[in-house]
Amino acid sequence: MTTSPQNAGPPPRSHKDYYTALHQAALTFSSSLELDEVLHSVAKSIAEAMQVKACVLRLLNRRTGQLEISAFYGLSSDYLGKGPVDISHSPIDHEVLQSGKPVFIPDVRVDSRFQYQEAARREGLVSLLCVPLEVRGEAIGVLRVYTAEPTTFHEDDVQFLTVLASLAALAIENARLYANLKSSYDGVMDALWGSSLSRQG
Numbered sequence: 001m002t003t004s005p006q007n008a009g010p011p012p013r014s015h016k017d018y019y020t021a022l023h024q025a026a027l028t029f030s031s032s033l034e035l036d037e038v039l040h041s042v043a044k045s046i047a048e049a050m051q052v053k054a055c056v057l058r059l060l061n062r063r064t065g066q067l068e069i070s071a072f073y074g075l076s077s078d079y080l081g082k083g084p085v086d087i088s089h090s091p092i093d094h095e096v097l098q099s100g101k102p103v104f105i106p107d108v109r110v111d112s113r114f115q116y117q118e119a120a121r122r123e124g125l126v127s128l129l130c131v132p133l134e135v136r137g138e139a140i141g142v143l144r145v146y147t148a149e150p151t152t153f154h155e156d157d158v159q160f161l162t163v164l165a166s167l168a169a170l171a172i173e174n175a176r177l178y179a180n181l182k183s184s185y186d187g188v189m190d191a192l193w194g195s196s197l198s199r200q201g
Contacts, residue, residue: 017049018049018156018160020049021045021046021048021049021160022160022163022164024045025042025045025046025164025167026167028041028042028045029042029167029168029170029171035171035172035175036070036071038171039057039070039071039168039171039172040071040072040073042071042164042167042168043055043056043057043071043072043073044073046073046143046145046161046164047073047074047145049160050145050157050160050161052074052145052146052147052151053074053124053125053146053147053148054072054073054074054075054125054145054146055072055073055074055143055144055145055146056069056071056072056073056075056143056144056146057069057070057071057072057133057141057142057143057144057168058070058085058093058141058142058144059133059140059141059172060087060097060139060140060141060142064086065086065087065088066084066085066086066087067085067086067087067090067093067141067142070141070172074146075123075146076123078122078123079119079122079123079125082116082119083116083119085115086115089115090113090114090115091112091113092105092113092114092115092128092130093130093142095113096130096131096132096139096142097132097139097142098139100132100134100137100139101132102129102130102131102132102158102161102162103128103129103130104127104128104129104130104153104158105127105128105130106126106127106150106151106152107126107127107150108120108125108126108127108128108146109121109125109126114128124148125146125147125148126146126147126148126149126150126151127146127147127149127150127151127152127153128144128145128146128147129144129145129153129157129158129161130142130143130144131143131158131161131162131165132165133165133168133169133172134165134166134169135169135170135172135173140169140172140173141169141172143161143164143165143168145161
């Protein structure tokens with residue numbers, strides 16, 4: 001079912017410096033605990049480095065089975081509001097999450113695996129590369145890039161996006177751990193202060 005991104009096609013694009021982009025992304029991830037801000041910045045960096053139309057990061061809500069937007073760049077509010085992305089109705093995302101491997105689609109406007117083909121036409125989206133976001137071997141979401149014209153993604157494109165997805169997933173996990181730790185700390189401190197005040201009273 002997966003279309004191999006390494007299929008023969010035009011020569012690899014040479015207009016990007018992925019090493020520089022990876023370095024900048026790593027610095028961005030380590031510069032702030034504001035996860036939303038960091039992920040939006042990285043989505044923009046990915047789109048600019050790969051010279052694609054758009055980039056979106058979606059996290060899996062296991063309760064609803066939907067992939068919820070966590071960060072994006074280059075997509076209109078109309079497209080973002082097109083409707084929920086449910087993995088039971090999105091074969092692309094189901095495949096990526098189950099296999100843990102990238103999926104490339106040459107034209108989302110005509111591929112039945114793409115959930116919102118008409119919305120893609122209106123938005124001007126054509127080719128898609130989607131990679132999983134994984135933490136310790138468990139898929140927590142997907143990272144997608146879209147182009148505005150038919151495009152062949154090559155091995156360096158796939159590797160670049162896969163590395164960025166790994167960094168993003170790690171940042172998300174660290175942010176969640178930090179939030180849980182902070183919540184536990186606040187709870188302990190509240191309990192201690194409550195006990196102290198009750199003794200004083």
